[in-house]
Amino acid sequence: MTTQTVVVGSPVGLHARPAALIAKAAGAYDEEILLVLDGEEADAASSLMIMTLGADFGASVTVESENADAVAEIASLIAKDLDA
Amino acid sequence: MIDNAIATTGTGVVAGLGYAPALWVKPAPILPHSTDAVVAEEAREAExxxxKAAVETVAARLAARAAAATGAAAEVLEATAALAADKGLQRTTVKLIAAGSTAEAGTVTAIAAFIAKFEKLGGLMAERATDLGDIRNRVISALLGLPEPGVPTPLTPIILLAEDLAPADTATLDPALIHGIATRLGGPTSHTAIIARQLGIPCVVAAADLADIPDGTLVLIDGAAGTVAVGADPAEAEAKVLTDAARRKAVQSWQGPGRTKDGTAVEILANVQDGAGARAAAQFPAQGVGLFRTELCFLSAQHEPSVAEQASIYGEVLAAFPGQKVVIRTLDAGSDKPVPFVAHPDEENPALGVRGIRLGNADQGLLERQLDAVALAAEQQGVTAAKVMAPMVATIDEARNFAAACRSRKLSxxxxxxxxxxxxxxxxxLAEVDFMSIGTNDLTQYTMAADRMAPSLAxxxxxxxxxxxHLIRLAAMAGASAQKPVGVCGEAAADPLLACILVGLGLTSLSMAPNAVAAVGLQLESVTLEQCQRAAVAVLRCTTARAARATARELLS
Incomplete structure (x- = not known):
């Protein structure tokens, strides 16, 4: 299991557009990818589940998966401003 | 012989004609009342x-519409399609159905859970609740074999009929196919009206008997008159629509500056109430601002804004029209439009009470500080002799005191x-000041002793x-003899026909809602000053409003 903690870089937080982009990227992997915020878990392949985390700009989100490449890609997306 | 029966009359909010078959926005499906029914274990896989088939249908329809759309509409539809096929939603719903829920009940329960979470998160997330409700309705309709709810996607032009339109309904309205919109509910400021205005689609709201018109009926909608008619002669209706479309196109391409056919200049200006409104107005062919209502920044404030705060708001409006005329009106508040930090007396008759310049009797400092702020904004924006006008002036003394306060700050x-x-x-x-502007709404209410807010006194x-x-004529004549500008800044200036009469009476500027500027400019360009003057003389001889209007129409069009 690989984990990486990153800070949300999109000013709107992990809302509509950023959540959709992350879910799309996560959906390309076979392994399950989880996002964790304050003990709450969400499937990174579901933009609805990501949005229910309510992760605001600047929040620290942990990415977990068996696939290290997946963790690296999703973590780098979370850190970016995806709403730009 | 035309059988042009008016089916229903409402409030016209976007002028223009449209003639096409009616098509109703399909209502949302009735959701299952109970989610308790249990599907037998062996049937659950089929359920x-x-x-899954219903969700695929919904997602595919949305994706197809996204492919046919462009820009923001395509993005909205793509996002909705992705949301319908969301993995988390799928997992939650499948789990419910696997435990015995029907497909309908599973959909309702799963989406209700997400909606509850989003509403709890609030803010931007709460807006997603609307999207999810839309997806739920689409999936339920697909499961029940009902037509797709919401705004239909027509292949040929239609007149769209609805109870009222929601923001989600309007993302994909295509003016090439939607030739008119009529709703049974809503008002001039409803979402429907705002969207129709943006898209330039003829629109009538609050048309009570709309429900009597079934899908497919040929209707003629008149957004100026506020009518929705059935049974019009097709050839005649189509000819009218073509003429109207040509007129609307001419209005859209009118660029100004304002002048009559023979080249007499008439300033055509915009009424605004803040910086954002002024920037929006600058997109129209207005030559400046004839009325900047400063109430807005006071009405929402708990404490009087400081001189610097006021100056920054006034500066925004000045900056939107650099080098052009901007007339700033001082605070026009009263017990009917109360400002939180001013003590307004309880009044039996607020329209005739302590309003506008009369507030100075209660707090002279308020006006002094507002003038200081205008002077500061003018200095910051490099405007010399910025124009300021006072509302509700009734006596020469009030005019004289106001003028002195302005001149001591180098304001006009x-x-x-x-x-x-x-x-x-x-x-x-006029001997006391540099210019005058006629507020026709209030001048009419005070001349006729009729409350402008009372619909029964329209x-x-x-x-x-x-x-x-006749009173407008007196003001215009005073302007001509003193060689000082006298204009109009009320609803009257936005009526193209009346605008010609006002010019004929001798007024030099017309200020109106920004979206009325082009229609007035185009009408003025079609008549000579002499025509306007002749029509004005004829109108002044009329003894009723109806006769005045008819006379003007006859002489000017």
Whole structure:
């Protein structure tokens, strides 16, 4: 299991557009990818589940998966401003 | 013989004609009342397959519409399609169906859980709740074999009929196919009206008997008259629509500056109430601002904004029209439009009470500080002799004191002509100030002694009332003899026909809602000053508002 903690870089937080982009990227992997915020878990392949985390700009989100490449890609997306 | 029966009359909010078959926005499906029914274990797999097929249908329809759309609409539809096929939603729903829920009940329960979470998160997330509700309705309709709910996607032009339109309904409205919109509910400021105005689609709202018109009926919608007619002669209706479309196109391409056919200049200006409004107005062919209502920044404030705060707001409006005319009107508040930090007396009759310049009796400092702020904004924006005018002036003393306060700050003073006393003694008032602007709404209400807010008195609060036109003439004549500008900044200026009469009476500027500017400019360009003057003389001889309007129409079109 690989984990990486990153800070949300999109000013709107992990809302509509950023959540959709992350879910799309996560959906390309076979392994399950989880996002964790304050003990709450969400499937990174579901933009609805990501949005229910309510992760605001600047929040620290942990990415977990068996696939290290997946963790690296999703973590780098979370850190970016995806709403730009 | 045309059988042009009016099916229903509502409030016209976007002028223009449209003629096409009616098509109703399909209502949302009735959701299952109970989610308790249990599907037998052996049928659950088939139930899951039924649900998946419905979701695929919904997502595919949305994706197809996204492919046919462009820009923001395509993005909205793509996002909705992705949300319908969301993995988390799928997992939650399939789990419910696998435990015995019907596909319908599973959909309702799963989406309700997400909606509850989003509403709890609030803010931007709460907006997603609307999208999820839309997806739920689409999936349920697909499961029940009902037509797709919401705005239909027509292949040929239609007149869209609805109870009212929600923001989600309007993302994909295509003016090439939606030739008119009529709703049974809503008002001039409803979401439907705002969207129709943006898209330039003829629109009638609050048309009570709309429900009597079934899908497919050929209807003629008139957004100026506020009518939805059935049974029009097709050839005649189509000819009318073509003429109207040509007129609307000419309005859209009118660029200004304002002038009559023979080249007499008439300033065509915009009414605004803040910086954002001024920037929006600058997108229209307006030559400046004839009325900047400063109430907005006061009405929402708990404490009086500081001079610097006020100056920054006024500066935004000045900056939107660099080098052009901007007339700033000082605070026009009263017990009917109360400002939180001013003590307004309890009044039996607020329209005739302590309003506008009369507030100075309670707090002279308020006006002084506002003038300081205008002077500061003018200095920061490099505007010399910025124009300021006072509302509700009734006496020469008020005019004289206001003018002195302006001149001591190097501002150019003006007056609103709202109280009939100012029109009657226009020469004397104009001697005190540099310009005057007629507020036709209030001038009409005070001349006719009729509350402008009372719908039952609409016939009296009509700016075509001959007595009102005679008072406007007095003000215009005073302007001509003093060689000082006298204009109009009220609803009357936005009526293209009345605008010609006002010019004929001798007014030099017309200020109106920004979206009325082009239609007025185009109408003025179609007539000579002499025509306007002749029509004005004829209108002044009329003894009723109806006759005045008819006379003007006959002589000017």
């Amino acid at each position: 899951i397959a039924r649900w 003073p003006g007056l609103m002509v709202e109280v009939p006393s100012v029109a009657l003694l226009a020469d004397a008032f 016939a009296l609060t009509d700016p075509w009332q001959p007595a009102v036109l």
